[in-house]
Amino acid sequence: MARNMYPGVCYACGKWVPTGFGHFERYRGHWRIKCVKCASGRDVSMTDREVRIAVNRRNGRDLKC
Secondary structure, eight states: OOBOSSOEEBTTTOOEEOTTSEEEEEETTEEEEEEHHHHHSOOOOTTSHHHHHHHHHHTTOOOOO
16 A cells, blocks of 8 residues: 555544555545554554655655655
């Protein structure tokens, strides 16, 4: 699954999911987000490679960290 570039609310637990801390998916013609904790049970932080890549892409810097 790809990481979310836009923040939103996790459809599974209802918690706020910042950029890079979840996965997005297409569902019934709309986008929805599932946090990494609900998707795989892992805890992530701002130092995780995938989070940094998503944040950089959101900020217009397409860098591979």
